[in-house]
Amino acid sequence: MTQQNKIFEVPLYPYARVADQDAATPARHQVVIVGAGPVGLGAAIDLAQQGVEVVVLDDNDKVSFGSRAVCYAKRPLEILDRLGCGIEMVEKGVEWNLGKVFFDQRQVYEFNLLPEDGHKFPAFINLQQYYFEEYLVHRAEALRASGAPIEMRGKNKVTRVTDAGDRVTIEIGTPEGAYTIEADWLIACDGAGSPIRQAMGLDFVGEVFQDNFLIADVVMDAEFPTERWFWFDPPFNRGQSALLHKQPDNVWRIDFQIGWDIDREKELKPENIDKRLRAMLGEDITYELEWSSIYTFQCRRMEQFHKGRVIFAGDAAHQVSPFGARGANSGLQDTDNLAWKLKLILDGVAPESLLDSYDQERIHGAKENILNSTRSTDFITPKSETSRIFRDAVLDLAENHDFARPFVNSGRLSVPCTYDGSPLNTPDALPGGPARSRPGSPAADLPLGEGFLLDRLGARGAPRFQILAIDADAPATFGAHGLDCEVIALSTTDNALLRDRYLGDAGSAIYLLRPDQHVAARWDTWDETAVAAALARAIGKEH
Amino acid sequence: MASLNTSRNADRPDDMYQMLIDAHEGKTKAESDAFNARLILTLMNHIGDSAVIAEALAVAEG
Numbered sequence: 330m331t332q333q334n335k336i337f338e339v340p341l342y343p344y345a346r347v348a349d350q351d352a353a354t355p356a357r358h359q360v361v362i363v364g365a366g367p368v369g370l371g372a373a374i375d376l377a378q379q380g381v382e383v384v385v386l387d388d389n390d391k392v393s394f395g396s397r398a399v400c401y402a403k404r405p406l407e408i409l410d411r412l413g414c415g416i417e418m419v420e421k422g423v424e425w426n427l428g429k430v431f432f433d434q435r436q437v438y439e440f441n442l443l444p445e446d447g448h449k450f451p452a453f454i455n456l457q458q459y460y461f462e463e464y465l466v467h468r469a470e471a472l473r474a475s476g477a478p479i480e481m482r483g484k485n486k487v488t489r490v491t492d493a494g495d496r497v498t499i500e501i502g503t504p505e506g507a508y509t510i511e512a513d514w515l516i517a518c519d520g521a522g523s524p525i526r527q528a529m530g531l532d533f534v535g536e537v538f539q540d541n542f543l544i545a546d547v548v549m550d551a552e553f554p555t556e557r558w559f560w561f562d563p564p565f566n567r568g569q570s571a572l573l574h575k576q577p578d579n580v581w582r583i584d585f586q587i588g589w590d591i592d593r594e595k596e597l598k599p600e601n602i603d604k605r606l607r608a609m610l611g612e613d614i615t616y617e618l619e620w621s622s623i624y625t626f627q628c629r630r631m632e633q634f635h636k637g638r639v640i641f642a643g644d645a646a647h648q649v650s651p652f653g654a655r656g657a658n659s660g661l662q663d664t665d666n667l668a669w670k671l672k673l674i675l676d677g678v679a680p681e682s683l684l685d686s687y688d689q690e691r692i693h694g695a696k697e698n699i700l701n702s703t704r705s706t707d708f709i710t711p712k713s714e715t716s717r718i719f720r721d722a723v724l725d726l727a728e729n730h731d732f733a734r735p736f737v738n739s740g741r742l743s744v745p746c747t748y749d750g751s752p753l754n755t756p757d758a759l760p761g762g763p764a765r766s767r768p769g770s771p772a773a774d775l776p777l778g779e780g781f782l783l784d785r786l787g788a789r790g791a792p793r794f795q796i797l798a799i800d801a802d803a804p805a806t807f808g809a810h811g812l813d814c815e816v817i818a819l820s821t822t823d824n825a826l827l828r829d830r831y832l833g834d835a836g837s838a839i840y841l842l843r844p845d846q847h848v849a850a851r852w853d854t855w856d857e858t859a860v861a862a863a864l865a866r867a868i869g870k871e872h
Numbered sequence: 873m874a875s876l877n878t879s880r881n882a883d884r885p886d887d888m889y890q891m892l893i894d895a896h897e898g899k900t901k902a903e904s905d906a907f908n909a910r911l912i913l914t915l916m917n918h919i920g921d922s923a924v925i926a927e928a929l930a931v932a933e934g
Contacts, residue, residue, distance in 0.1 A: 715905075722909030732917045 335619070337459040341389040341466050344484035346870040348526035350508040358384050359478075359675055361499055361512035362632035363487050364527060366393065367458065368643030368660035369518030374412045375668035377472050379792050379844075384510070385469070386501060390483030392462035395731060396546045399455050399574065399582055400654035403663040404771060406450040407846070411787045413471075414464045415450065422454030423575050428557040430739050432724040435587075436563060443780065447826045448774040451740065455576045457546075458657070459616035467751075490515060490525050491718035492637040514671060516640045518660075521627070523645035524695035531636065535629020536703065539589040540710045543623050545602055547581045556651075559739040561709075561724055565608040570709050570739075580619060583609070586710065593623050612613060626650035626706065627697045634688045642667060647695035649702035653742035659698050662746055663691050668845035669792035673868055678811040683869030684752050694746040700740045708738035711751045745771045748847060755841075755850035755863040761834030762851060772846045775826040782827075785817060788844035795865060799827065801837035801854055809861040810870060814841075843867060876927035 342365065349356040360376055362369045368479035376383045399411075401418065409415040460805055466481070467830040472795070473479050489500040497515040517525040525635065526533060557571040560566070569586035576582055589594060595601060602621055607614060630647035634640065643660030667687050673679035692796040711717035726733035748769035757767050765773055774783045777785055786795060796807060796816045807814045821828040832838055841850040841863050850863035865871045882888050896904045916925055 719909045719913070722906055722913055725906070726910055726913060730914075733913060736913065822876050 335459075336391050336463055337394050340420075340483065341392055341463065341485040342387070342481040342503055343390050344482075346505060347480075347482065349399075349510050350503070350505065352508075353765070355498065355509045355511045357496070357511045357513075358382055358511065360384075360514045360516060360671065361386060361497070361510065362516045362518060363387075363490075364518035364520060364643075365389070365462075365466075365481060365483075365646070366518060366520065366643070367398065367461055367465065367657050368614070368645075368664055369516070370462065370469060370515050371408070371412060371661050372518060372642060372664035372668060373481075373847055374414075374468055374472065375477055375664055375788070376671065377477040378790065379668060379672045379788055380478070380790070381668075382478035383480070384512075385479070385481045386485040386487055386499075387483060388486035389482070392459040392466065395457075395459075395544075395622060396576060397458040397581065397584055398461070398654075398657035399457060399576055400658075401454050401456060401461070401652060402658050402741075402743040402745075403444075403448065403450045403452055404445055404743075405658045406660050407663045407771075407774065407783055408447070410783070411466075411576050411665075411789060411846070412468065414468050416455060417464050418461065419450065419454055419525045421460055421577055422456035423555055423577055424451045424454050425555045425575070425600050426452060426553070427559060428559065428739070430724075430727075430737055431558065431560045432721075432728070435677055436865045437724050437728040438734050442742070444615060447776050449783060450774070453654070455574060455582075457576050457580065458715050460577070461657075465576070481765065487519075487525065488640060490517075490528065494637070494638055495752075496673075497638045512638075513675065514640060516642055516667070517645050518641075518643050519645050520650045521644040523641065525639065526631065526641060526645055528584050529636065531631055533628060533629050533631055535648070535699065537627045537629075538625065538706055538710060541587050541589065541591050541593075541596075541623050541625050542607070543585045543587050544621060544650075545585075545606065545618060546576075547583060547606065547616045547621040548579055549614060550579060551581060551610070551614075553581075561739075563609075566603070571609065572739075585609075587623075591623075596623060597621055601804065611646070624651075628703045628706070630692070630695045630699060634691055635684055640667065640684070640687070641672075642691075647699065650706045652705040653698070653702050654740070654743045655698040655702055657796065658743040659694055659746075662694060663687075665845045666691055668836060669788050670869075672788075672792045679868040680870065686751060686869060689747045690746075690751050690753075693748060693750070694705065695843070697746060698743075705738050705740045707817055709740075733826065751847060753843075754867065755866055757835075757851060758859070759835050759851040759853055761832075762838060763830060763833035764787075766831055766848055766851070767841070768850055770848050770850050772840075772842055772848060773830040775824070775830055777824075777827075783846065786842055787846040792844040794844065794849070794867070795842045796839070796860065797840040798832070798855065799831055799838045799840070801839055803839060803855045804857075807857075810865050810868060812864060812868070814864070841867065874921050874924055876924050876931070878931065 359382040362385045382496040426442045428440045442452040486502045560571040570583040574582045644664040649655045723736040754768035794814045798818045839852045849867040
């Protein structure tokens with residue numbers, strides 16, 4: 330080993346006895362989160378920042394073993410910035426823009442993510458999941474140290490969840506025996522295999538792909554550029570595909586497609602992985618194998634993302650194949666969507682039915698991710714002879730003909746979800762406004778003063794709604810339906826990006842933004858009645 | 873929106889048909905299958921309208 334202890338070998342939130350274990354009657358908490366992965370921790374931090382009392386339970390006490398999720402897209406980084414972890418992710422992560430696709434021995438296609446100017450965060454970074462989780466754990470600890478109501482309990486295994494209608498009862502096993510607690514709400518972030526989902530007998534319907542992929546995380550000094558390289562049918566893995574991607578600390582993620590009928594134990598033997606690596610990278614490479622695993626993939630989701638007082642988020646609610654980086658990235662968009670709604674419900678500002686919009690909006694997101702991910706998987710692992718013939722024809726044509734390159738699909742990378750058709754949206758009332766900022770879309774970033782627009786938007790304490798008044802008259806503050814909205818007056822003078830991204834052909838604009846930075850409504854001028862109605866709609870009070 | 877032209881449109885039907893058959897001359901089944909796939913993709917791009925492609929797929933389905 331290059332280091333004495335890898336980060337994922339050290340208990341970060343070791344078991345410690347808590348008062349709840351000695352309580353005569355079960356202690357009551359506002360929100361209990363099961364699972365301290367990226368999604369569970371993201372939810373916990375978001376809720377705690379908004380003042381919700383939250384306990385995180387996990388049967389483990391360490392961060393994820395191995396790199397696992399490695400690609401993080403701009404929108405999740407923006408969400409993480411709101412949670413106080415975005416900058417360290419980018420500082421540690423490897424930024425990349427270029428992807429290359431090879432067929433046999435030839436490069437047939439190359440793409441550039443071409444990040445748009447004027448955003449705080451890059452299009453994509455690569456970072457091992459264990460670093461990501463470590464930052465989240467540290468952030469949770471810092472919040473706790475500053476008095477926020479957040480608590481993590483390691484080696485606390487949930488053994489039973491009972492929805493009693495007005496509360497959830499949670500039975501927990503620990504190294505020192507069992508105890509029981511209660512919560513107003515439970516968020517299950519317990520992964521694709523979700524024991525809670527299974528115990529509740531809830532369906533998880535979709536497609537299982539008959540294929541296996543071998544992942545190897547390899548530490549080596551290599552000359553490869555910081556690019557995503559994808560091979561179809563390469564000489565070193567005939568008839569299959571392979572992927573090479575760089576992570577921090579000279580760790581390289583390598584995926585080999587290895588087919589359906591395999592001997593897992595044999596494939597995972599270091600000497601067999603060594604043969605594959607040398608065939609791919611050269612006989613004379615020097616490397617250290619940090620982690621290896623074999624995975625199959627599935628594209629499936631729950632019918633509804635909450636049942637009573639139990640809410641599912643991340644892989645527990647929906648699972649996609651890894652091509653496209655839509656797993657952890659979409660999980661963070663789940664919690665971004667959920668946290669403010671739960672806070673407003675707990676405060677009695679919004680009706681419990683607001684939670685239905687979490688299902689609607691995030692099922693919309695999950696469908697989009699499953700569609701894209703299924704299409705990529707069908708291209709990468711064709712299911713029939715004819716499908717393979719067309720796939721190879723695309724790759725053959727792509728080498729010399731630009732027109733064929735858009736058909737090449739080695740993963741359609743995660744893009745932010747726009748909640749078109751959400752019941753929380755007010756119909757667009759900004760004639761000539763740019764489509765990218767229509768109701769339902771996440772607010773587009775741009776430089777503003779010394780920082781960026783998104784630095785000023787979204788829930789960082791209370792779950793505030795905000796109003797942007799762009800070249801428009803508006804009152805200095807606005808309140809309705811139990812919510813105080815901050816009004817931010819902006820001018821497009823000397824700010825062409827603000828004009829491009831928010832005005833388009835309109836002369837002025839008023840935007841109503843949700844605590845998750847999504848646009849709820851927009852108009853060309855201030856209309857108090859319309860804004861109040863849109864606010865009511867956005868918190869589920871009108872349909 | 874454009875729609876699929878299902879009226880007679882080929883300028884020289886016999887020549888076109890012969891070009892297609894000649895192109896497959898001397899090819900194995902596998903080579904012919906690959907060729908057809910490249911041809912379909914090339915024509916799909918020329919058409920460029922997924923609604924027209926959907927109509928063509930329905931015609932081919934019979």
